[in-house]
Amino acid sequence: MKFNYFKKNKYFKILYKNFKNIKNIHIKDLFLNDKNRFKKFSINFMDIMVLDYSKNIINDNIMKFLCKFAKEIKLNKEIKKMFKGEKINKTENSSVLHVALRRPIISKNFLKKNIMLKVKKSLEEMKTFSERVINGRLRGFTNKKITDIINIGIGGSELGPKMVNTALKDYKNHLNIHYLSNIDNNNLIDILRKIDLEKSLFLIVSKTFKTYETIKNANSVKKYFNNKINKKKFFSKHFYAVSNNKNEAIRFGIKKNNIFKIFKSIGGRYSVWSSAGLSIMLSIGYKNFLKFLNGANKMDDHFYNEPYNKNIPIILSLISFWYNIFFNAETEAILTYSNRLNKFTDYIQQLNMESNGKNIDKNGEKVLYNTSQIIWGGVGTNCQHSFFQLLHQGTRFVPCDFISFVNNRNKNFYNHNINLLSNFLAQTKSLAFGSNFIEKFSKKYKSNKNNAKLYKIFFGNTPSNSIMFKSISPKNIGILLSMYEHKIFTQGIILNIFSFDQWGVELGKNLSKIIYKNLKNRKKVNYEYDSSTHGLIKYYKKWKK
């Protein structure tokens, strides 16, 4: 066993024994043996969403012992620490306060009052600003109404807002929102081609105001603006910042009153609820943004209060842990049956892998088990025609989350929505149960290896969670995101790692600065590179026009 760390837990050992028994049982047999599986292994959340986790390789005992294991590691205590605002982000000596952002109603919080007052103030500032832009009271330097917002940010300062605005497209107003993140100038050029500077606002969203890509892009836009407009005084009418680093934003040239604050204790990938989500409020309005916060808050309450065996994020997390550690699942696929969620995988990849892609545990020891799974996925039904073949007949074990919405805000045009949902249901069923002919074909396999029918065998036994919502709405998207945030947080606790830092991204960042200097100097390669990097730099210099 590679996971010595867990062996000290009584219930882990019990789980291990049970794993040996259940690992060869097929999901279809689990269903045959228990007629109540759906009732037992599903949770209705506020009659808005249902989680069906019955198509997993689990039974009553496994779920019971997983929950006991969670109790044994004192999960509840850790959850309380986060909600109380304790400094659980130890490596950065900080609290983790994204849940506070979802509690704008001051009376019922259990966090220190001054934090809630700051949250409320920040929300008020966002409200005033977004309403002025939407109503056309805030105008550009030629007194034209604003039509386009350009969010300049990367990672958490882009992925969350971009994903939410895509999901809530049917709630958007007249403003066009663009996202400039990549240091590839094609990203910038594509946006500049679409906008009119007189009618555009630029939001530089960077908690640190130091992120290389963001500052480079912001500088390029600033130069472009000042060259085109030719009057520096107009710059301040069009440039705003969202940051924790006020001084740096001011040094860049942003007016003090044009800066919205992100609190230090809000991690980038958890900042969609903060002023980093300003582009969301600008697009869907203050009231809808509040509904988005409120949805997340409902899931927070559920996560905080419900017992383990009825707690959606905890159950998702325990099942994920079960596959990660016992079944050695390397990956987890997230499949969204809604075109509106076509940015969801990008967002959840950062949330999960930046949080839990760690190899040193909380005691400073190298971890000997796998931490974050590789998260991947896509939009159904499109991905059914690309990688689903591997899910159905490949050799990898890939647990899946399927997400769908029963109602579409747009008219059910020629039954499209029914088709979409039929596929969602058909896929989870066929992945779990496979073909009915497994036994029959396996006999033939021995006798007739050339039988073409053999290639049509579906062994099934691919587990999945089905997460089905009534509809897409600001509140429901808030619920969905908060659910995954807490699932990932719980996983970090179980895996005994720090989920709220991201030191791993630093090395590449720093090295790129050195290489940049080398690439600029056309003649010399003056750094002790390995032969691969050296060789590629030489090619760059040879080919660069």
Ligand code: F6P
């Ligand atoms: O990629 C590292 C990271 O620090 C992310 O965690 C963060 O979301 C992103 O960079 C952007 O950071 P900032 O908002 O400070 O520009």
